Amino acid sequence: MKRNNLKEVRQSFSIQACGFENISNFTDESYMEHIRCCISPSKTDSILEVASGTCLCGRSLAPYVKTIVCLDATPAMLIKGKAEAEKRSLDNMVFIKGLAEDLPFLDNSFDIVISRLAFHHFPDPETSFRDLARVLKPSGKLVLIDMEATDEELRTERDSLEKMRDNSHERMLSRIEMETMFLSCGLTIAFEESADRSQRLSAWLDLTKADDKTKDFIAQKMLEEMQGGSRTGFFPYMKDDAIWFDQHWILLIGRK
Numbered sequence: 001m002k003r004n005n006l007k008e009v010r011q012s013f014s015i016q017a018c019g020f021e022n023i024s025n026f027t028d029e030s031y032m033e034h035i036r037c038c039i040s041p042s043k044t045d046s047i048l049e050v051a052s053g054t055c056l057c058g059r060s061l062a063p064y065v066k067t068i069v070c071l072d073a074t075p076a077m078l079i080k081g082k083a084e085a086e087k088r089s090l091d092n093m094v095f096i097k098g099l100a101e102d103l104p105f106l107d108n109s110f111d112i113v114i115s116r117l118a119f120h121h122f123p124d125p126e127t128s129f130r131d132l133a134r135v136l137k138p139s140g141k142l143v144l145i146d147m148e149a150t151d152e153e154l155r156t157e158r159d160s161l162e163k164m165r166d167n168s169h170e171r172m173l174s175r176i177e178m179e180t181m182f183l184s185c186g187l188t189i190a191f192e193e194s195a196d197r198s199q200r201l202s203a204w205l206d207l208t209k210a211d212d213k214t215k216d217f218i219a220q221k222m223l224e225e226m227q228g229g230s231r232t233g234f235f236p237y238m239k240d241d242a243i244w245f246d247q248h249w250i251l252l253i254g255r256k
Helices: 006-016 029-039 056-064 075-087 125-134 152-165 175-184 201-207 212-226
Strands: 046-050 067-072 093-097 110-116 136-147 188-200 237-239 242-255
Touching (some): 029 136, 046 056, 056 067, 056 075, 056 093, 067 075, 110 125, 125 136, 125 175, 136 175, 175 242, 201 212, 212 242
Parallel strands (some): 067 093, 110 136
Antiparallel strands (some): 237 242
16 A cells, blocks of 8 residues: 655655654653553563654663564664664664555564554554554554644644645544544553643754745744734744744553
8 A cells, every 4th residue: 555645754754864853852761761651561572663763662662572663664764763773782673664554564463563653644544553453462552642633623724834844744633533543443442641742843843844934934823823813723832032832642552
């Protein structure tokens, strides 16, 4: 199956690969440790990280499990992740180029399957989720972490600005849509939580190398909102003389 935005994904994340791990929200070790505690992996577990990017989760979990397979559509991301793993002598990691909706693995292959901050890039998230569930062993854990969609009346506006900044963006899911994917695949939701993660607008725009016209347009929209203008769905605010906004992250763990 060929994803209809595969070209955009690879272009965008090839650009992001070098600076991807400079964003503090993505690399926050305390949050990584929190994820590990929630997942509670064991030394006998085999894990698949889907749409792994530079394999941040995989590298965080590797010392605690048997094997980690990191799969991503963008070679530049995997190259960066592999180099970082080698620096840390993490020799139980495997790096594979592939698509979330067409996983090259047999049914019931992994004890834990995880995908972090990726589903908003998938044109057909339900199909991708079904394939994640397919390769999960019975009684295994499926872990989904992603940004929650803004309230319904502002979703279209926010997604349009997200896509302007990164044209591989498709659509953020609501909490109910995420929960429904678990239940429709016969998974029991064993754990669920949410947290706000702050983003500095300039750093967020710089990561994708947005052009000046795009940066100015999005910044102006946020300034207008703070002055009482039309809402963007980002709910921006000023801090340290800069524009910031919060992303609402959802962590869901399901049992097969």
